[in-house]
Amino acid sequence: MERSIRFDLLAKRDINKETFVxxxxxxxxxxxxxxxxxxxxxxxxxxxxxxxxxxxRADFDTLDRFIVSHALALDVADAAMAIPSKEYAxxxxxxxxxxxxxxxxxxxxxxxxxxxxxxxxxxxxxxxxLAKMRVRRMPANQAHVTNWREHPALLAADAxxxxxxxxxxxxxxxxxxxxxxxxxxxxLIGAQTGRGGVLTQCSVEEALGLRLAMKGLxxxxxxxxxxxxxxxxxxxxxxxxSKAFLASAYASRGVKIRFTSGTGSEALMGxxxxxxxxxxxxxxxxxxxxxxxxxxxxxxxxxxxxxxxLPGGVRAVLAENLLAAMxxxxxxxxxxxxxxxxxxxxxxxxxxxxxxGADFIFSGYxxxxxxxxxxxxxxxxxxxxxxxxxxxRDMQVDGGVKPIREDEALDIRRKAAxxxxxxxxxxxxxxxxxxxxxxxTVAHSSDDMPERDxxxxxxxxxxxxxxxxxxxxxxxxxxxxxFSEVADKILEMGRQRIAxxxxxxxxxxxTDFKVQSAINDPNDYTGxxxxxxPQGQRWQEMQAIPQAQPPTGxxxxxxxxxxxxxxxxxxAARGTGKEVVLALGPxxxxxxxxxxxxxxxxxxxKAILSGVASEGAIARIVRVYHSSDCAAxxxxxxxxxxxxxxxxxxxxxxxxxxQKDLAPLNNLExxxxxxxxxxxxxxxxxxxxxxxxxxxSTVPVSVKIDNGARLRLIVKTALLHRRETDEICPDQAPVExxxxxxxx
Amino acid sequence: MREKxxxxxxxxxxxxxxxxxxxxxxxxxxxxxxxxxxxxxxxxxxTHADAxxxxxxxxxxxxxxxxxxxxxxxAELTSLPNDELxxxxxxxxxxxxxxxxxxxxxxxxxxxxxxxxxxxxIREAAETYRERNLLRR
Numbered sequence: 001m002e003r004s005i006r007f008d009l010l011a012k013r014d015i016n017k018e019t020f021v022x023x024x025x026x027x028x029x030x031x032x033x034x035x036x037x038x039x040x041x042x043x044x045x046x047x048x049x050x051x052x053x054x055x056x057r058a059d060f061d062t063l064d065r066f067i068v069s070h071a072l073a074l075d076v077a078d079a080a081m082a083i084p085s086k087e088y089a090x091x092x093x094x095x096x097x098x099x100x101x102x103x104x105x106x107x108x109x110x111x112x113x114x115x116x117x118x119x120x121x122x123x124x125x126x127x128x129x130l131a132k133m134r135v136r137r138m139p140a141n142q143a144h145v146t147n148w149r150e151h152p153a154l155l156a157a158d159a160x161x162x163x164x165x166x167x168x169x170x171x172x173x174x175x176x177x178x179x180x181x182x183x184x185x186x187x188l189i190g191a192q193t194g195r196g197g198v199l200t201q202c203s204v205e206e207a208l209g210l211r212l213a214m215k216g217l218x219x220x221x222x223x224x225x226x227x228x229x230x231x232x233x234x235x236x237x238x239x240x241x242s243k244a245f246l247a248s249a250y251a252s253r254g255v256k257i258r259f260t261s262g263t264g265s266e267a268l269m270g271x272x273x274x275x276x277x278x279x280x281x282x283x284x285x286x287x288x289x290x291x292x293x294x295x296x297x298x299x300x301x302x303x304x305x306x307x308x309x310l311p312g313g314v315r316a317v318l319a320e321n322l323l324a325a326m327x328x329x330x331x332x333x334x335x336x337x338x339x340x341x342x343x344x345x346x347x348x349x350x351x352x353x354x355x356x357g358a359d360f361i362f363s364g365y366x367x368x369x370x371x372x373x374x375x376x377x378x379x380x381x382x383x384x385x386x387x388x389x390x391x392x393r394d395m396q397v398d399g400g401v402k403p404i405r406e407d408e409a410l411d412i413r414r415k416a417a418x419x420x421x422x423x424x425x426x427x428x429x430x431x432x433x434x435x436x437x438x439x440x441t442v443a444h445s446s447d448d449m450p451e452r453d454x455x456x457x458x459x460x461x462x463x464x465x466x467x468x469x470x471x472x473x474x475x476x477x478x479x480x481x482x483f484s485e486v487a488d489k490i491l492e493m494g495r496q497r498i499a500x501x502x503x504x505x506x507x508x509x510x511t512d513f514k515v516q517s518a519i520n521d522p523n524d525y526t527g528x529x530x531x532x533x534p535q536g537q538r539w540q541e542m543q544a545i546p547q548a549q550p551p552t553g554x555x556x557x558x559x560x561x562x563x564x565x566x567x568x569x570x571x572a573a574r575g576t577g578k579e580v581v582l583a584l585g586p587x588x589x590x591x592x593x594x595x596x597x598x599x600x601x602x603x604x605x606k607a608i609l610s611g612v613a614s615e616g617a618i619a620r621i622v623r624v625y626h627s628s629d630c631a632a633x634x635x636x637x638x639x640x641x642x643x644x645x646x647x648x649x650x651x652x653x654x655x656x657x658x659q660k661d662l663a664p665l666n667n668l669e670x671x672x673x674x675x676x677x678x679x680x681x682x683x684x685x686x687x688x689x690x691x692x693x694x695x696x697s698t699v700p701v702s703v704k705i706d707n708g709a710r711l712r713l714i715v716k717t718a719l720l721h722r723r724e725t726d727e728i729c730p731d732q733a734p735v736e737x738x739x740x741x742x743x744x
Numbered sequence: 745m746r747e748k749x750x751x752x753x754x755x756x757x758x759x760x761x762x763x764x765x766x767x768x769x770x771x772x773x774x775x776x777x778x779x780x781x782x783x784x785x786x787x788x789x790x791t792h793a794d795a796x797x798x799x800x801x802x803x804x805x806x807x808x809x810x811x812x813x814x815x816x817x818x819a820e821l822t823s824l825p826n827d828e829l830x831x832x833x834x835x836x837x838x839x840x841x842x843x844x845x846x847x848x849x850x851x852x853x854x855x856x857x858x859x860x861x862x863x864x865x866i867r868e869a870a871e872t873y874r875e876r877n878l879l880r881r
Contacts, residue, residue: 061876062872065876073809206833207834234878238838239837239873241865241872242833242836242837245865248818249833251796251815251821252796252818252819253791289810293814472788479779491774494789495771498774498790499755499771499795501754501755501756503799504753504799504802514754519802520753
């Protein structure tokens with residue numbers, strides 16, 4: 001078959017490593033609006049729901065029963081269901097309708113109604129909705145910190161760096177379940193070393209997770225998974241009641257909880273009952289709300305590739321985030337698993353949560369490289385830190401992190417690694433050597449760490465788990481070994497556990513170790529001039545990427561003393577004969593001494609003059625004072641030139657060959673890509689100008705196209721041009737110059 | 745005038761003098777010195793039912809009735825030992841318990857710990873499990 005070179009190239013692009021599939025509702029492979037989704041309805045009799053979404057009470061499954069008993073606000077249900085779905089959609093997108101007004105009514109909406117509202121919304125409207133309905137005013141972010149070696153010093157160091165970068169929560173997990181207490185411990189110590197008040201968790205089996213929390217090793221849990229069909233729920237070995245009880249059990253120990261749901265899980269488990277992913281997610285979210293969870297992580301989570309394989313998948317993922325926020329749940333909005341091979345697609349997907357802001361934009365930004373991530377890899381990882389910081393800076397959007405300097409990172413990593421080393425020593429766990437501390441300080445991944453004998457670690461972890469020893473012992477160990485400051489932070493986490501303020505919706509601790517939740521920082525967005533926007537110190541912090549340079553640094557290396565060989569001798573007159581005028585910008589060889597490409601102005605002059613001379617023509621130099629514009633300089637030169645031909649030359653090196661009868665902004669040849677110009681090119685420019693002057697037929701000088709030059713050098717270009725513009729004397733006529741040099 | 749929840753919240757800042765640990769030790773006694781001198785045990789850093797009840801009230805007044813219900817059930821569970829919490833969770837999972845076992849569990853929680861909200865919750869689960877075939881066979 002005939003092959004298009006272009007199609008062949010496209011086939012090799014990252015986007016074409018993805019899988020795309022056509023919808024198949026019968027298998028649950030449809031993100032929204034399955035033909036089998038029920039129509040919204042509700043009937044109440046005697047204060048009891050007797051029918052919901054077309055199903056009579058007798059046919060209610062476990063989820064329906066839980067939803068009608070615990071999730072729906074019966075006092076508003078009739079009124080709420082009577083409002084057309086399109087009206088809700090319009091209210092969600094309307095900045096004039098405050099979140100409370102919508103939330104009050106949404107409390108009475110059934111799963112099918114919630115799904116039906118979304119049908120009327122495009123992604124832009126949903127982003128408006130999320131910005132308004134998010135429960136906490138200020139957005140935040142969560143990090144994943146794991147490594148495949150499960151190295152305690154590396155875990156602590158990475159957690160400390162993540163905390164320093166601004167993540168409000170840090171989640172770890174295990175490759176080997178027996179490591180759970182040690183991984184939780186390393187994250188706890190690392191996080192509190194980096195910044196006091198970062199919430200931490202270790203994602204493991206539910207009962208083990210609760211035991212870790214009871215030991216004070218974790219402060220939140222988000223492993224409480226729910227599913228949208230009864231069979232999937234039971235396959236997950238839970239019921240809404242068991243999950244709700246677990247939530248209360250965690251809360252009874254002062255531990256923040258968040259449920260997990262997300263589109264695609266039911267289809268993945270083969271039990272979608274022909275329903276759309278979004279409808280099933282709406283059921284999940286009502287179970288989550290009914291269970292009394294303060295929040296949820298959704299946004300497809302680890303199943304993300306499944307909705308993304310389908311049309312409208314990324315829209316549906318935003319829709320489920322919005323549904324959760326509409327229900328008054330804290331939203332940790334996914335982005336925690338590899339969403340695409342293509343960096344264009346993964347970033348575009350992120351924007352749907354990043355721009356409106358979520359309580360946690362990522363329910364796990366991989367603060368370690370993907371290959372060390374024991375979850376789904378993270379949509380963004382440690383290698384994207386600088387990109388992410390620049391996205392915040394570009395859009396003045398608070399993505400929940402801040403840029404840090406290398407020396408700060410090294411200091412905090414070293415401190416955390418030493419702290420965990422001390423705790424291991426004090427509690428008689430296997431030794432962490434100084435070499436391991438040193439490696440963890442500079443490491444990027446597990447690959448940079450020395451081998452560690454895991455058997456003694458596992459045995460020590462088992463003993464620690466079985467013993468009564470808990471975070472009190474850890475605090476004492478830190479105090480004894482000179483890490484009282486870290487111990488104090490862990491102690492304050494303990495005090496906060498007693499106050500239980502952080503069990504409220506969307507609670508985090510801010511940089512002053514103060515709780516910030518939907519109670520004391522409720523989202524009040526109602527359009528421009530309201531809601532959260534990064535300003536003042538926070539905006540300064542977001543701007544201050546270490547890569548940002550002071551503007552003067554771009555110009556200073558180009559400043560110079562005037563060229564001693566270039567002397568002004570008086571007003572420039574109109575010439576005669578087949579001469580070429582070389583017209584210089586006002587700063588050329590005076591205030592500035594080098595082109596943007598770093599060529600000395602003196603050398604450039606010599607190259608051009610050599611070129612002119614090689615054709616047997618004569619060159620005359622004039623300086624233009626009244627303009628710094630390249631075309632104007634060239635045009636003035638051309639009108640002074642006996643042949644009508646001139647070369648205009650700016651200080652930054654941009655050149656033009658002009659002719660006096662052309663329009664001022666027209667030219668014979670233009671060389672805008674000054675960074676690419678070499679001395680040989682300038683010589684060729686001289687040659688061509690001479691040939692035009694002599695009336696010879698002339699092939700334009702070929703210059704390589706480098707579209708990246710403008711991207712790299714535009715700041716320098718602007719600032720060098722500004723410097724030249726500073727030298728303009730508006731009333732000064734062109735001046736004749738002598739250059740005390742003769743070509744060979 | 746009814747006190748607004750924001751006025752009390754966060755308790756850590758606005759009601760610190762009233763806060764106690766599960767052990768009844770006041771928050772002000774929970775210090776680095778107390779840790780260093782070995783005076784603090786696990787129960788001195790455990791949450792007291794009163795704090796959870798206050799948080800439940802704050803949640804309810806702020807428009808989060810389901811969260812309030814959860815925190816209120818959590819307040820009842822503070823007195824249960826860790827192992828019992830884990831056992832009850834296990835019994836509530838699918839096909840772990842008979843209807844009678846769940847009913848007995850509810851009675852036990854109510855009579856031993858005064859945990860009437862949890863008891864009602866478990867009785868409701870037992871009914872649903874019976875109708876949806878989620879009891880142990």
